[in-house]
Amino acid sequence: MAISFEIPERVVQEQQMAMALAQGVMRPQARRLDEDEHARPVDFIQMIWPVLRDQQKRQLDKLLAPPDPNKPKREGPGITYLRMMVQVEALSWGDAGQYLCMPSALLAGSAIEAVGTPEQKERFLRRFAEGDDPKWGAMAMTEPNAGSDTKAIETTAVLDPETREWVLNGEKIFITGGGLALNESNGLVVVWATVDKSAGRAGMKPFVVEARTPGVIVTKAEIKHGIRASDTVAVSFQNARIPYDHLLGDPEVRAIDEGGTKGFKGAMATFDASRPLVAAGALGVGRAALEFVREKLIEAGIDIPYDRPYHKLSAIQRDVLEMEAQLKAAYLLTLRAISLLDHGQRNSLEASMAKAKAGKAVTWVTQKAVEILGMMGYNREWLAEKWMRDARINDIYEGTGQINLLIVARRILDYSSRELN
């Protein structure tokens, strides 16, 4: 091994394709979809579904293929996550809200892949790999009283011994893509519910809830500060019955010392992948704002020089250089977290570092972009103000900045969550 920042040619090409889509399909609709909040990005969905479907088919087939002892195990690191990073960044550059409407299994897919049986993977994930109609998956974790504190969830799943069905009751909020998954496609939602409240985390289990399940009601589509094209809903479970084998992983409630939180830990481990990808999305929005600012400044005759000392820079030049530096720092931390995944190495520390940095950097960068552009930055004629609003979610979801800093602190200090909370 040697330190290298070389993005493989193939990934660069995919990036260019994603950028073409972002520019050609997403950007033209970005303002309209922001203003007309609950409209769907139809163009984007139609354009990207066949691509994603075929990608997902290849992945699923590979996942389910019986191991071939004759096939040599591939040597060295992969590029799966790097490709995702590059794609997420480019599409978020196009429009972060539309990107979040990407028809795919998303976080539900990660959970099913992480803890589902082969049979469950086939049954639940196949839909994302076939058909003309796009489908969405979603994750339902947060509740009104359980935000950062995921172990406080109150949604219950009770087994009806007669029908061998799970009966779900509770409220979930902030479900990205929940409306698309449950009401607008033959999709599904992975719902975290407790089978035994007294067992704490060990009692928390993930359940697959399919579209159009009776008793599963999308109660509200949120109106939001930014990423307005994204579908964020609340869902109420009112005696919703789902088959026994829709529980992912081990149905037994085991004590923690017997690995009882394995399922939960599996879900948490998906953060190791989702956090750098959220960071990548943040970077796309930040880059959009920075590029736009540069473009407008150049039109106004202001360059951004790299070889000029402090005393020869204008206030705006210095700010733009700092914006670029902050984005680059966040980008490199994200690239590292992603690269560790591709190398099959643990990255919880690096994932939280990337997420914390990107969330904060991009919030600042986009707020600054609005300021630099003056009242034109503040005007909804341009997209700068939208990027500021879109960016803001990145320091909140998939763990707030505070939660991620806490994780970083625990790891560098070698403290448990009990010791440092």
Place this chain on the structure above:
Amino acid sequence: MAISFEIPERVVQEQQMAMALAQGVMRPQARRLDEDEHARPVDFIQMIWPVLRDQQKRQLDKLLAPPDPNKPKREGPGITYLRMMVQVEALSWGDAGQYLCMPSALLAGSAIEAVGTPEQKERFLRRFAEGDDPKWGAMAMTEPNAGSDTKAIETTAVLDPETREWVLNGEKIFITGGGLALNESNGLVVVWATVDKSAGRAGMKPFVVEARTPGVIVTKAEIKHGIRASDTVAVSFQNARIPYDHLLGDPEVRAIDEGGTKGFKGAMATFDASRPLVAAGALGVGRAALEFVREKLIEAGIDIPYDRPYHKLSAIQRDVLEMEAQLKAAYLLTLRAISLLDHGQRNSLEASMAKAKAGKAVTWVTQKAVEILGMMGYNREWLAEKWMRDARINDIYEGTGQINLLIVARRILDYSSRELN
């Protein structure tokens, strides 16, 4: 009452006098005393002792005068603390290290005034109000294991019933002016020690230890980042015997619900006065740096305009405007905390706000000043680098920035120290 920022003419005059002293006596020695760390600011001490002595005499006589029922109680607010603020700011502008060598009772005086009997006040404070030789008072609170956590002090005071003397044992550190008080003048130190470890804060009592008491040994003069002219020492108490009536306040250990922490709280209340005054000292250093930067920029043909928009400012101009704004914010918070004292109102919240803001602002302002001046800022030829080092203590002593933010948070949230810690 009406909102007013009018500094009385008399205070303005005193400020001008203090500035003359700062400029004429302190500044010329500032570099030398920084380099020659343990030398004393002889010029400053000689110049200011007669002034302080006479001031202190007037104060002490007033303090000890029997109440005259015929004399009408003065109406309205005083200006005692405003005068102190202005003086501290100006002398710190001159040299923060030299200022801390001011021959007076300092924090020891506050403690004695707060909880001493009239007889104790006369006995211990008279020396600061008479004679040709300067004297110093000092406060010994911090210990190696008790920094922010003042209740963890381990120094003990045990009463010898035969001699009715207190026997002190322990180690105190970071005593400002301790060497001057104990070894170089007929001064005194107020030492906090516990008479009953099991009683926690209720067992903590202040004792007056006079210069040249056997068993009281200045073990170390610290070498410091900044304020090098200031005398910071460690003192060891090795069976140091002091008379019974050197204990200030109530000798009984009372349970907390009987007001047993009153003495301790009295000491803490002195923070309400000392914190804004530390903030004032910080402001003096910050102003020194800002004025110097402006002067050098003007020499280089760079003005600092107030009517120019962001896009027409250079990076340095914007930074200098921000330096000025930060200092002004800290100044006004300090002025408010001081004014409340002069109005006889509680100010713990405002005092901690001022201290936290001033400590942080001045650290930043002086670090920025060094940067703006380039390698000349970094060079010991000018004083900019010294101001950066001198400023740094202000976010540390009299409660770190963190401790003061904690106090602010508790007060605005109405939380006890148990609820928020």
Place this chain on the structure above:
Amino acid sequence: MVSFTPTDEQRMLVEAIHRYAELDVRPIAHEADEAASIPDAVIRTGWEIGLIPASLPEEYGGFGQREALTGVLAAEELAWGDLAVALKVMAPALVAYPVLMFGTEAQKRDLLPRFCEDYSPMTAALTEPGLFFDPLAMQTTATAEDGQFVLNGAKANVPLAAEAETILVYAREAGGEVGAYLVDRQQAGIAVGEREKLMGIRGLETYPLTLDGVRVDQARRLGGEAGIRFGLIQNYAHVALAALAVGVARASAEYARAYAKQRVQFGVPIATKQAIAFMLAEAAIEVDAARLMVWEAAWKLDQGQEATREATLARQYAANAALTVTDAGVQTLGGYGFIREYPVERWLRNARGFAMFSGLAMV
């Protein structure tokens, strides 16, 4: 003598505005933002507090005297309710106070009594379109011609331009100085463009405006021959915006504080966590610091002292503080901070404007 206590009159005024802000403004603020429209009744109720009449002398129909300090206390409290409402209620001051300061006797007698009647929208046109705006390098010009002045140029971000009868237009004069002209909106050559769509202050109608050979009589030049001191008007405007910024920041700081005390996560209120508690403490400090800077600048103006430095620094500091504090407000609320039904995200959108706003308010 230094003091931080408002007068009893000021305190009563602030209390009256607070009641209005809490009972009339807050309940409609979200809907007004969504609908981009403030109910007339709310503006009327605000107007009836009588801020402007209370600032005008009796000889012009008022019943008091203008003081910047009173103005900033009022502005903070109004903005605590809602910024768009505050700007709209106070919009007449954009004309009233410059006229009071610099108007000829005839101009005062003509205009000031109108501000003592029912609310009628009035406005001023200062900002100009485009990326950067520098009031000292204004592009709109006023040229003397045939005993009149001819105004040419483009303006942007003019509040209430579509309904205001009188617009005070700032323009650069031959000598390079900035003059102000009382223009009738119906006059030939004035075109009000399509309503602007902004990120924040969505309840307030703002418009672009073009002036194409608009002819103004000499009598309509504010201050007549003597003209105005534009720098002084700017100082009052900076202080007004700064005070409004403090109001927005305070609203967010208070809301976040109350939220953090009641929001339980991990078994305890999140306010008991240092990361949140310190953010709240810093917000409290920044709000207080910004307010004190506003007060100092206003006090200097009331003393008749040169206050450009104080006004500019207050404006800059308060704009930054508002952004920082409202951003922290959103962060404190976490996911809820991102939902428009909670006010903190609106306050963040409004707060981001303060660094750019020009000529939108006056005390």
Place this chain on the structure above:
Amino acid sequence: MVSFTPTDEQRMLVEAIHRYAELDVRPIAHEADEAASIPDAVIRTGWEIGLIPASLPEEYGGFGQREALTGVLAAEELAWGDLAVALKVMAPALVAYPVLMFGTEAQKRDLLPRFCEDYSPMTAALTEPGLFFDPLAMQTTATAEDGQFVLNGAKANVPLAAEAETILVYAREAGGEVGAYLVDRQQAGIAVGEREKLMGIRGLETYPLTLDGVRVDQARRLGGEAGIRFGLIQNYAHVALAALAVGVARASAEYARAYAKQRVQFGVPIATKQAIAFMLAEAAIEVDAARLMVWEAAWKLDQGQEATREATLARQYAANAALTVTDAGVQTLGGYGFIREYPVERWLRNARGFAMFSGLAMV
């Protein structure tokens, strides 16, 4: 393929330097700062690691190849030990690497073998005295005259100028470009001033220098006719300083972390308090971010790609990070952070220099 793993050779080198930094440098760092003098033995031991010979080709007496990536790994580790020591040990690179990059064959043959012998101080003179310094607007000039170059001007902040035999002097040439000249310190017209007294890097001797009609043969113009690409030298210099800044920041972050875990106040280690823990977490993030920026810039340089942007941003970012992180280190230690026997205050003094340093290091 993206990777963040150094080669085995690089790892071994870093380990060797770490041992040196920990066992030889750290123990003398405080005393060297106080005495403004680094023991010769420590510099010699550092030199014997062989960084520069390992970067020079065999034909010039070395045994390797220069790589910026290896250079930054080494620089971080050296600076982790002590910045003044790092700058002094590496000072010969200020001459060696520009000669390696741009020297004529004769210059290489003449000079490079010397860097494969015992440590001998070498230096470069870039910075100029006064408030502001802009390398692209240098005041020192090189004028062609009678087949020679004549150097005139003043330099500042020249390390080891009093003892270095050879000084590489940067000067502006007739065409406005910057050239570099190999000057003998003993030459007529060169005057080394009194040793500078700085806030930090006190162990390193730096001097002002005046050049008064110093005559240099054409053969001593670096690169001969072809000259140098000053911008590229600057990029390597920026990256070097950035790497050193990372080393200083990391030293402080690690020290503060260890301190916070063992320092008990209020019955618990202060690291268990969010206010402290978050400061440590942010320090860790900033150190890593700065290092990655340094690595990327160095990698680009090694790839022969244009890296001005990366080098400048890395320099700027790392300088800021070093200041922030060392300042947080002092804050974490509280009162002890202010005492010179604890290293954090020295690291803060050193860190504050990075925004201003020019031409003090090279990888």
